[in-house]
Amino acid sequence: MTSTPPLPVELEHFPRSGIRVVMDRAWELGEPITHLEVGEPKFATPGHIVEAFCRAARSGATKYGPNAGIGALREACVRKLADVNDIRVEADQILVTVGAMQGLMCAVIGLTGHDDEILIPNPGWPNYRLLIATAGGRAVPYDLLPERGDQPDPEQIAALITSRTKLIILNSPSNPLGSVLAAEVIDEILEIARARGIWVLSDECYDQIVFDHPMTSPAARPLGAEHTITVHSFSKTYAMTGFRLGYLSAPRRVVALLTKLQESMVSCVSTPTQLAGVAALEGPSSCVVDMVRDYRTHRDLALARARALGLEPRDPAGAFYLWLELPQVVDSESFAHQLLAQHRVAVAPGSAFGEPGGPAIRISLAADREEIAAGLDAVGGMLEARSR
Numbered sequence: 001m002t003s004t005p006p007l008p009v010e011l012e013h014f015p016r017s018g019i020r021v022v023m024d025r026a027w028e029l030g031e032p033i034t035h036l037e038v039g040e041p042k043f044a045t046p047g048h049i050v051e052a053f054c055r056a057a058r059s060g061a062t063k064y065g066p067n068a069g070i071g072a073l074r075e076a077c078v079r080k081l082a083d084v085n086d087i088r089v090e091a092d093q094i095l096v097t098v099g100a101m102q103g104l105m106c107a108v109i110g111l112t113g114h115d116d117e118i119l120i121p122n123p124g125w126p127n128y129r130l131l132i133a134t135a136g137g138r139a140v141p142y143d144l145l146p147e148r149g150d151q152p153d154p155e156q157i158a159a160l161i162t163s164r165t166k167l168i169i170l171n172s173p174s175n176p177l178g179s180v181l182a183a184e185v186i187d188e189i190l191e192i193a194r195a196r197g198i199w200v201l202s203d204e205c206y207d208q209i210v211f212d213h214p215m216t217s218p219a220a221r222p223l224g225a226e227h228t229i230t231v232h233s234f235s236k237t238y239a240m241t242g243f244r245l246g247y248l249s250a251p252r253r254v255v256a257l258l259t260k261l262q263e264s265m266v267s268c269v270s271t272p273t274q275l276a277g278v279a280a281l282e283g284p285s286s287c288v289v290d291m292v293r294d295y296r297t298h299r300d301l302a303l304a305r306a307r308a309l310g311l312e313p314r315d316p317a318g319a320f321y322l323w324l325e326l327p328q329v330v331d332s333e334s335f336a337h338q339l340l341a342q343h344r345v346a347v348a349p350g351s352a353f354g355e356p357g358g359p360a361i362r363i364s365l366a367a368d369r370e371e372i373a374a375g376l377d378a379v380g381g382m383l384e385a386r387s388r
């Protein structure tokens with residue numbers, strides 16, 4: 001007699017990302033849909049990057065590469081980190097990853113064990129909770145409150161730390177809020193991390209999408225270099241989401257450890273993709289300047305439109321999202337599904353980002369401006385109908 005093998009119970013009850021649920025429903029409905037749910041640049045990947053990828057594939061750069069990434073890309077990352085982020089590292093402190101996502105996963109698996117606690121921003125990108133659950137850890141949320149300018153409270157962070165805390169995840173500019181971490185707050189958190197022997201994992205996936213002033217990287221601060229693992233991505237800066245390319249920088253011994261894990265996770269990142277990454281970092285930076293200028297215009301347009309609807313949006317300083325708290329909305333998931341069904345507008349439900357998102361939605365500013373305007377008008381229409 002044979003019996004069907006069971007599936008792991010915890011994984012069967014594993015939550016899905018609330019954003020993905022809306023995306024799936026939108027795909028089921030079919031076009032036309034106004035897509036404001038997903039954080040993906042509308043721009044095509046710049047031509048010189050695509051060309052470098054094709055050239056690499058045609059010239060036979062199609063073999064396995066080193067676990068940590070090809071030398072040319074690691075060197076280019078070193079130069080970029082110094083120029084843009086004020087982070088001083090050498091090539092053996094870089095690990096090339098399959099997007100920032102795999103860099104985060106690799107760091108969490110490498111630096112934490114089963115049941116260890118990891119502090120995460122709340123509201124925060126849903127994948128932090130998902131990846132921590134996958135790694136068998138426990139996510140412990142810390143608040144980003146409007147009355148503190150969406151900055152973490154170092155006192156709260158200190159109070160949340162227990163003997164099981166191994167990692168504090170910071171995300172600046174923030175997805176979903178667009179807030180940028182203040183240098184004084186970073187310094188206080190680094191001091192806590194140093195005193196308690198905890199790593200800081202800094203997700204800087206939107207590092208170059210800032211509107212008013214450059215962001216501060218924890219690894220660039222005096223205490224940061226020894227305590228921080230910094231994760232970067234090509235996805236947003238260069239409209240390369242489908243290439244799946246990112247990198248992390250960290251103290252040498254951390255990179256050596258994570259490089260060993262890379263063999264069991266992905267072996268190495270696709271070689272032509274890495275050569276496209278070299279072209280992105282070394283090619284003209286005007287494409288980034290142009291895209292950021294457009295995101296700023298979209299932000300200003302969306303803020304004006306939202307205020308005209310009587311809403312009080314937070315003014316994002318970076319990334320490409322507008323976080324909107326909606327009066328009369330308690331369940332943002334059902335609001336998002338209703339908006340999709342009635343107006344064919346897809347937005348991310350705030351609840352996907354943690355409990356503070358119950359009455360909120362997140363709108364992507366990486367869409368076309370007409371789509372952003374139409375989406376906000378539809379939100380306004382729904383709110384008006386509810387208040388009647």
Ligand code: PLP
Binds near residue numbers: 175232233
């Ligand atoms: N971190 C944050 C805050 C994000 O919003 C995203 C993607 O949306 C990522 C990391 C992952 O980026 P990548 O495409 O490089 O895996």
